[in-house]
Amino acid sequence: MKTQVVIIGAGPSGLLLGRLLALQGIDNIIVEAKSPNYVLSRIRAGVLEQGTQMLLREAQVAERMDREGHVHEGFALSFLGRMERIDLKALTGGKTVMVYGQTEVTKDLMDARAQSGMQTIYEAEDVMPHDFYGEHPHVSFTKHGKRHTIHCDYIAGCDGFHGIARKSVPEDKITLFERVYPFGWLGVLSRTPPVSDELIYANHERGFALCSMRSAMLSRYYVQCSLDDRTEDWSDDRFWDELRSRLPTDIANRLATGPSIEKSIAPLRSFVAEPMQFGRMFLVGDAAHIVPPTGAKGLNLAASDVYTLYNILHKRYRENRTDLIARYSEICLRRIWKAERFSWWMTSILHKFTDDPFNQRIQEAELDYFTSSEAGRINIAENYVGLPYELVE
Ligand code: APR
Ligand code: PHB
16 A cells, blocks of 8 residues: 555544645544554543634534534632632634633544545554665555555654654663653542533642533542552542542532543653654654643643644645655644643642642742732643644745
8 A cells, every 4th residue: 555644543633634635635544552442432531722623613623612612711720728710812812712622622533534535544553664764765564464564755753652653763772751640630520510610720738739620510520540450449429529529619509410421540651752743753742751641731732743744744735845754853842842841830730749838839929929929820821722733934
């Protein structure tokens, strides 16, 4: 088989890149290890920056998002029994975020690709990129017991943190930066009305909590938990009691509880691979970087990587701008590290790291300062709505 770009991974990164390239007539094949249903089964946050929304509209997959998504003009930080609203719209000259589940984004992209007739190979086994430092890159995989090879011009490793693309790079050609946090997030989905119309990120001496939502009757809540915890350790009652204990009293008193329809524990890490390009292979999204979910940046960083690679490949094929190929990493990493910083900062001021009361007081002082200063509020708001994309030119 032959194509212009082989995309490894049919998550949000791979599907969005494939869609944008296809709309420009750039042929691509996606090779995915799992089944479509498995890809859609992953429950993930969906706080979309304006840049991500713009890209989904450019990909002509935003009709349902614009119809069913919820525009959020602000969110709250809770600490010392207080609620401090960050007015995103007022503080950023009108920018907002859209709450629309990542699973829905993925479904919209999958539906568009299926309708376009572009080739997606699901349940591919032993996928392997080859010769990406050479002139004839190709990707091999096994399907129904038969080995196949796709020859291409470029390979996009959109295969996530546990994928094969990054692991195929020689160790002396890549540098990994990582911080693993000493706690996890216990998440619960419940068919209950959200406690607030906007998200609430709570600092409390017992630990972090987050109140979010998927729809008017589908709430998503998190409490910081020990990495030693298992979901079996947390009955619904224990979860609701702990969540209430970490929220201001008036919020806790109006919390609507109900049976959990999904309960899971996720670890938190910051991770960046440098560079993100290896000859004719590019790493995109979670394959290249991970952020703790505290800043709601994961999907949005994947989208900005896709924006950069899509524009580079578009100009390479349409204007023979081969000079742009080598600029992918530097452009992406400038924005990635700023989002890593914001996600690390939100995580560091909202979570309980130690029993040392000094740390709690410092966190409270940081939150008090940032939310009582115009400059501090703007700082939080402009990072939360997403820093500007760097143009490819
Ligand atoms: N071969 C083929 N496909 C693979 C391989 C492999 N060896 N390894 C992983 N994959 C597939 C996975 O099954 C998954 O469908 O690659 C896809 C990677 O998707 P994601 O992990 O969702 O990563 P990405 O598309 O970059 O999306 C980033 O997902 O994890 C969240 O918070 C993150 O919101 C962010 C978004
Ligand atoms: C979620 O709704 O799951 C969610 C929202 C915002 C975050 C993290 C998770 O920062």
